[in-house]
Amino acid sequence: MDAFGGMDIMEERYSPGAVEPKWQEYWKKNELFKVAEDPTKEKYYLLEMFPYPSGKIHIGHVRNYTIGDVVVRYKRMKGFNVIHPMGWDAFGMPAENAAIDNNTHPAAWTYANISAMRAQLKKMGFSYDWDREIATCRPEYYRWEQWLFLKMLEKGMAYRKESFVNWCEKCQTVLANEQVEQDKCWRCSQVVQQKKLWQWFFRITDYAEDLLVHCDQLPGWPDKVTVMQKNWIGKSIGSELKFQIDGVGEDLEVFTTRPDTIFGATFMCLAPEHPLVETLSRGTDQQAAVDAFVQKVSSQERSADGIEKYEKEGVFIGAHCINPATGEKIPIYTANFVLMGYGTGAIMSVPAGDQRDFDFARKYGLDIRVVVQPEGQNLDGATMEEAYTGSGVMVNSGQFDGMDSQAAMEVMTDWLEEKGCGKKAISYRLRDWGISRQRYWGTPIPVIHCPSCGVVPVPEEDLPIRLPEEANLLAKGGSPLPFLDYFSKATCPSCGRKDAKRDTDTMDTFVESSWYYLRYCSPRYEGGMFDPAAVQYWAPVDQYIGGVEHAVLHLLYSRYFMRVLNTLGLIDFKEPFTRLLTQGMVCKETMTCPEHGFLFPEEAEKQDNEALACTRCGSEVEVGRVIKMSKSKKNVVDPNELLERYGADVTRLFCLFAAPPERDLEWSEDGVEGSNRFVNRVWRLAIECMDKIDAGAIAPFKGAASDLESQDAKELYIKANQTIKKVTDDIDKSFHFNTAISAVMELVNAMYVVEIDTADREMKSVLLFSLENILLLLSPIIPHFCEELFERMGNKGSILEHAWPDFRTDSLETDEVLVVVQVNGKLRAKFTIGAQVEEAEIKEIAMADERVQKYLQEKPVKKIIVIRKKQTLVNIVV
RNA sequence: GCCUGGGUGGCGGAACUGGUAGACGCAAGGGACUUAAAAUCCCUCGGUGAUUAUCACUGUACGAGUUCAAUUCUCGUCCCAGGUACCA
Structure with a gap:
């Protein structure tokens, strides 16, 4: 209320401060988002990727969850029984980093963040069934993950082997790849070493073929995601060949996709971790060189990304093997570009036919022998400048000379098989999933190590193995678990020995996110991971929405987990997500000050000459590239400020209008202002219509366009019907909310042209029809706003309980x-x-x-x- | 490096299976209303040129090609982004 007469002034603008809490309260009081299984209705499971509770909701979350909310509200109006849950991916490294940096505890930090973020989400008006909320760091959740681990262990789906981790000697801790910066520890700059540890793995490779085949049976997924997954699995068909090691009664096994080039194999390369590297070099004059090389490689990153950063190099290990095709003695090398985890960890090198081998051969002066000659050329190993990887005519290959290399592939594989030195083989790039983390803030792995019995699973009735939440992290980031006697000391469940030791590693947090969507179906169920009846009704997820950065790992692990549960007989389906939408990132320009580096938006002040100046030192601020919003670049927008200034609906509207969901979104302050303007434009239109049209005497028009007499009324009516069709198609088929909103804007513009004061009865009736439909069409997008106006138009109850509008097919086109x-x-x-x-x-x-x-x-x-x-x-x- | 996307006015974007390039919005400029401002409403708005109410040429990262017709399809090049197995 103000001095100018209160209500009338207030009515001129949409007032989110009053309207939004009113409807949030209404939805809550009437339990509109609470859902239960209902066999009489068709279910629809919509899920957005749950957030890591980093502290505050960021704009990327707002965008992701707004997209989902629109679809949920739309599907509800279409009559579906929609489940829309929310929870927290609450274990993970940032909690440990925050604990060290801010001298707090990961648990305290995480729970505080969850409350803050939950409050923010509630203010956005999202339609979550909050009764289903879960946090993965709660023992009620992770106990079932531990239970599943035991089942997998029992079935041989989980196993232990030695593998490498990034180790910082100074901090005495394991580092994530992200914590390694240019081969050095991000905290202390010590050179990182590779350390071998016994770790747990899940046999995802057992399902490689099944995961691959079903990539083509996911029509609801974007092609780019299934293509990335196929490439990640990386099936290749080739041969496994045996090379006799000279003077030793043993064979060296290699995998190759080009058995046709075997006559050109002039040397061999082993991964530095290959067991034969040490065995064969022992006692030769190359031993010292090999040891030095292996030591050197141990400080190099072994990730695919990392491996490309180093120059390809290697060293002769002092042993030879026999090329079974030529009978020649060829040298064995160990090289940093050969991965132990792929194939057999050894390759036959054909420098004429592979660029890496070619570079290597040139560097170390090894033989290059052309065995496949491209059509019409005459390559010479001594003079060629790069490897020839295509097909052609066989040369230097004994009885196969003159054959086409494609045809030779088959024939030569058979020939090698007959000779007993090879067989057809399939190899996958996919590796087993290493899940052991030498970290504190994660799910404890439920096994006990006994000096007599070895690895002993924790008995089911002892679950959950609780993470001691009161424990403090070590100063340099290490896990305290191995040092907590009350946690790590255990009695062997098998033989009763008192000096057994609990496994002090925790699980990769991708394990939690591989099955959380099933837990949502019965979040408080105590008889298992989920209530089978609830999962039977709700699962699988009909529509999943999240960032494209998860295209491979999270989504592939989830698909794998459903196969595990399927094999264990716990569920009857294999694919977790029927439809998938991968949204783009939210970006913004960066601002840098020569003195102070990256600046927050409020640290740059506009001066008289339009240039920006740093508020701290006055230097001119440079406006940089538009990149993904991140705290470290300070190009962030706080959703809280937007909520305060414009309210939830305007914020939602802008997120949807600025770009289609799958594209990156560039944040623009002016654009938000524009969305605010549109919302108020509709508000004024609605108020004017209600004011000037006697709704008691005139009803919204429902007939065919041809029944209308005036051309103007006919055109507006057709426009309204076209808008209903366009918005329905855009939401239902493509999720292109930006064009749906544009269509409504066009209709609103068309209505503004009409002079309501002088309009006839027919036109007024068409105006009412248009207005009512604008509110229905916009209600999933700006729900509070539409509820309010819909109510003011004289409707009872929530707009959500109203059916989605239909258009008349006879009124879509002019003549x-x-x-x-x-x-x-x-x-x-x-x-x-x-x-x-x-x-x-x-x-x-x-x-x-x-x-x-x-x-x-x-x-x-x-x-x-x-x-x-x-x-x-x-x-x-x- | 490898895998996957993307590149259209001053800006965000539109153009559905090849058929009017620039819908809708932002910014900018002009006008109306107002004592004034804000708000609101209306108009103009890719570039170049001319005989400027009109018309011509040109234009979708760059270079070729297919076609009656290409932002859309094919090949090559450049730039940007995401993923690359311990960030989630």
């Missing part, structure tokens, strides 16, 4: 169509004509057009093409 005329593909004339006019007549009118005539002149007409689709086009070719 005039536009014809565009081209001469040689260039636009020369346009005219409108009755929709029923025959093609021959259209041609005639087009040819007769003055402007067309100008271009035709005396030239002979070769062809006239008439296209009658949405618009009519005539192209005259001369």
